[in-house]
Amino acid sequence: MSRPRRSIAVRDQSVSAFSGALMRLCDATASRGAALVDAGGETVDYAGCLDPFEIRVVAAEWRLVLGALTAEDEELIPGSEIYFRGSKRSFAVIAMSDGYALVIELPRTSLRLSPRALAEAVRALSLEAGLSHHWTVARFGDERWTRVDVHWDEPRKRPSAIWFSGGWKPVEVLGRFAAAEPGKRCVGFRARLSDGTELTLIKEPLGVWYADDLPTATARS
Numbered sequence: 001m002s003r004p005r006r007s008i009a010v011r012d013q014s015v016s017a018f019s020g021a022l023m024r025l026c027d028a029t030a031s032r033g034a035a036l037v038d039a040g041g042e043t044v045d046y047a048g049c050l051d052p053f054e055i056r057v058v059a060a061e062w063r064l065v066l067g068a069l070t071a072e073d074e075e076l077i078p079g080s081e082i083y084f085r086g087s088k089r090s091f092a093v094i095a096m097s098d099g100y101a102l103v104i105e106l107p108r109t110s111l112r113l114s115p116r117a118l119a120e121a122v123r124a125l126s127l128e129a130g131l132s133h134h135w136t137v138a139r140f141g142d143e144r145w146t147r148v149d150v151h152w153d154e155p156r157k158r159p160s161a162i163w164f165s166g167g168w169k170p171v172e173v174l175g176r177f178a179a180a181e182p183g184k185r186c187v188g189f190r191a192r193l194s195d196g197t198e199l200t201l202i203k204e205p206l207g208v209w210y211a212d213d214l215p216t217a218t219a220r221s
Contacts, residue, residue: 039099
């Protein structure tokens with residue numbers, strides 16, 4: 001079943017690599033909005049269906065909260081996460097290098113983000129901003145998950161191809177496994193491309209696919 005598409009708010013600044021990474025994060029996690037905010041509370045860029053002014057205010061407020069917590073415990077930066085569930089809105093705040101933070105308005109009842117979607121977004125944002133992201137290995141592991149489009153073979157209940165390097169590439173499934181993630185039902189496959197490259201494919205509950213061990217940095221525009 002495909003997820004309904006949400007309206008994207010009219011932007012008040014040009015689209016950038018930052019907004020692209022943030023929009024992919026929102027789309028993969030069904031979040032309403034996400035922003036990259038600096039140490040001074042200024043929003044670098046944003047994405048989602050929220051009004052740009054609202055996103056900026058939310059990002060600045062949560063950066064203040066992160067700053068207050070950091071004053072009490074310096075170990076909160078980088079890589080720490082704050083989750084807040086309210087009666088109407090829920091949020092996640094992820095501390096990054098050099099005082100930057102990623103602020104996300106989650107689906108209303110959620111208090112969790114896909115670690116694969118989050119790792120992909122943090123690495124993309126850090127690279128674009130020139131920030132250190134060595135800490136991501138300790139936080140997310142050394143796996144390099146990339147969101148991919150997958151062609152599903154319904155009769156055989158397995159992926160048959162992935163969109164990669166500008167086209168559909170057939171995959172041979174070597175095995176199937178259940179990804180061990182508490183509270184989530186993720187299905188995994190070990191697969192092989194026609195050139196012999198092996199990779200892991202994971203389908204998350206929202207129907208989003210991720211691949212590890214891809215030969216190049218990205219496989220999805």
